[in-house]
Amino acid sequence: MTTPAPADNVEPAQVGEARQAIQRILDNLPIYAALHTLCELRIFDRLARSAATADALADWATPEPDRSRDYLQRVLRVAHAHTWTPRTPDGVYHLSDLGHRFVTTSSASAQGAVMESALGKRRLGDVNHVRLLSGGGTQEPVWPIQVILRRLDLFEALYLLCELRIPDRLEDGPASFHELHAWCRQAVDRKSWQRTLTRDDLRRLLRIWRVQEWVSQDPCGRYQQTTVGHLLISAGPVSMRPAVMIYALRPWWRSLATMHTTVRMGNPVLLAGRGSVEGLIADQPPGAAELIAAYRAHRSASMAPAIADAIRADTGEVRHLITIGGDAILLSEILLRLPAVNGILVAHGHNADAAARRLAQSTDLFGRWGGGSHHGARSEIPIRFHPLYLIPDLIHDLSDRDARDLFARVAAAMVLSGPDSVLWIVASVVPEVPRPHPSLAQDLLQMTRTRHGRERTVVEYANLLSTAGLLLTATFDMGDRTIIVARSARDRPPTLKEQRSMLRAS
Numbered sequence: 001m002t003t004p005a006p007a008d009n010v011e012p013a014q015v016g017e018a019r020q021a022i023q024r025i026l027d028n029l030p031i032y033a034a035l036h037t038l039c040e041l042r043i044f045d046r047l048a049r050s051a052a053t054a055d056a057l058a059d060w061a062t063p064e065p066d067r068s069r070d071y072l073q074r075v076l077r078v079a080h081a082h083t084w085t086p087r088t089p090d091g092v093y094h095l096s097d098l099g100h101r102f103v104t105t106s107s108a109s110a111q112g113a114v115m116e117s118a119l120g121k122r123r124l125g126d127v128n129h130v131r132l133l134s135g136g137g138t139q140e141p142v143w144p145i146q147v148i149l150r151r152l153d154l155f156e157a158l159y160l161l162c163e164l165r166i167p168d169r170l171e172d173g174p175a176s177f178h179e180l181h182a183w184c185r186q187a188v189d190r191k192s193w194q195r196t197l198t199r200d201d202l203r204r205l206l207r208i209w210r211v212q213e214w215v216s217q218d219p220c221g222r223y224q225q226t227t228v229g230h231l232l233i234s235a236g237p238v239s240m241r242p243a244v245m246i247y248a249l250r251p252w253w254r255s256l257a258t259m260h261t262t263v264r265m266g267n268p269v270l271l272a273g274r275g276s277v278e279g280l281i282a283d284q285p286p287g288a289a290e291l292i293a294a295y296r297a298h299r300s301a302s303m304a305p306a307i308a309d310a311i312r313a314d315t316g317e318v319r320h321l322i323t324i325g326g327d328a329i330l331l332s333e334i335l336l337r338l339p340a341v342n343g344i345l346v347a348h349g350h351n352a353d354a355a356a357r358r359l360a361q362s363t364d365l366f367g368r369w370g371g372g373s374h375h376g377a378r379s380e381i382p383i384r385f386h387p388l389y390l391i392p393d394l395i396h397d398l399s400d401r402d403a404r405d406l407f408a409r410v411a412a413a414m415v416l417s418g419p420d421s422v423l424w425i426v427a428s429v430v431p432e433v434p435r436p437h438p439s440l441a442q443d444l445l446q447m448t449r450t451r452h453g454r455e456r457t458v459v460e461y462a463n464l465l466s467t468a469g470l471l472l473t474a475t476f477d478m479g480d481r482t483i484i485v486a487r488s489a490r491d492r493p494p495t496l497k498e499q500r501s502m503l504r505a506s
Helices: 013-040 045-047 056-061 066-079 112-118 144-163 164-172 177-191 199-211 241-248 248-256 259-265 277-282 288-312 328-337 348-361 400-417 438-449 458-467 495-503
Strands: 322-326 342-346 369-371 387-392 422-427 470-477 482-488
Touching: 013 045, 013 066, 013 112, 013 144, 013 241, 013 248, 013 259, 013 438, 045 056, 056 066, 066 259, 066 438, 112 144, 144 164, 144 199, 144 241, 164 177, 177 199, 241 248, 241 288, 248 259, 248 277, 248 438, 259 438, 277 288, 288 328, 288 387, 288 422, 322 328, 328 342, 328 369, 387 400, 400 422, 400 458, 400 470, 400 482, 458 470, 458 482
Parallel strands: 322 342, 322 387, 342 369, 387 422
Antiparallel strands: 422 482, 470 482
16 A cells, blocks of 8 residues: 655655665665675575575574574575575575675685675775776666675765765855865864875765766866755755765664674674663764764654655544654654644653753744653653554664564553554565565664664564554555554453553553
């Protein structure tokens, strides 16, 4: 079931294509890390001997297969989706012709190129490590391995474009080479890099940026802004710059660089000695904290139009929007588009305090929002008339047990709120039949940065909801995300005794 996209959610085709091109480069990082992991664990060499199940591969490649099995299966799911190691219906993996190219003893083995490109060997921000790309234009190579390695090199060039804030300079107007070099020198001085950016360095970068159409030149040779560049300026709620820059932070880059060790040991290397990725993020320097906040703002602002459009089109008489685990930006952006709806943000701790401050600053939302009551880390689920409960980009952080617990508390509140209550879960949903899809990259990020987080299929969501007393009734496609719709599975209203019990449980 697909929600039609009203005008509020439509951007020009050229902008959409540019946004997708940037996202493909970002999604390639986890996919490359998965390929590197399989090479590091010699999975291709093992399958060259004979086909094998995931259990057999875990027994062969890892010291603690019981702990590593789920991690390896998720990497193998990517390998199956990209046809490196196709899986038969009975769960047996074998090598494809493409997979044979990663076997160590192959005469034309690509394993050396994969291992040489390891993320752990790369130094983001060092222009000497940015490789000039073979071929011209933006057309990608035909050979899938070259596509992965080329996008890896493109990320480094894209990162430097954002780090040096070239789009910010060109947004103000065209610039000559000398003006851009002076701008870059100032940026390097602010960052206290160990080496300066020479004119030859900038010429090399401009050659890549121009070929990729991230910058362009006018007839006079001055460099000017492009559609892609406009998407990477610092200002603006839908800028993709935070999504690019955040991969350079330790919770992202190092988690991918150590994926092979995470899979081998069955535990995220990044979290060794730490409670959670949130604790690691809290330890980042102030500049990193600002970047993470900007990245989360970008995610919320990019989701809000589609969610608001879907609410207008499909939910009828919604009076209260109750967001669980979202943030103030998402709620405020939706409410601004839906003037007849009031909002409640359910959060806890510093998130709740920061959200309340932000919402209070919006005079357009005066009297239209509130905060859910909370104690400790367990927030209470409000009960309202004609409510839509919205859980955006949260369930992938939770284990199955914690997800069921949250769904059960929402289900209890929905029953008490009346038969018109509905739950929407916004998530990146893994296809039932694995194929290249953004959710696979997101799942690998969750695997390496959380202890129990994961992206799930629609069937897995349906099973979790069912155990909590909810029934999955529809799905709406939002591009890289899906809205999963659920309603109460009860066929009768609760008794007074049950209502009291539900109130205590919620």
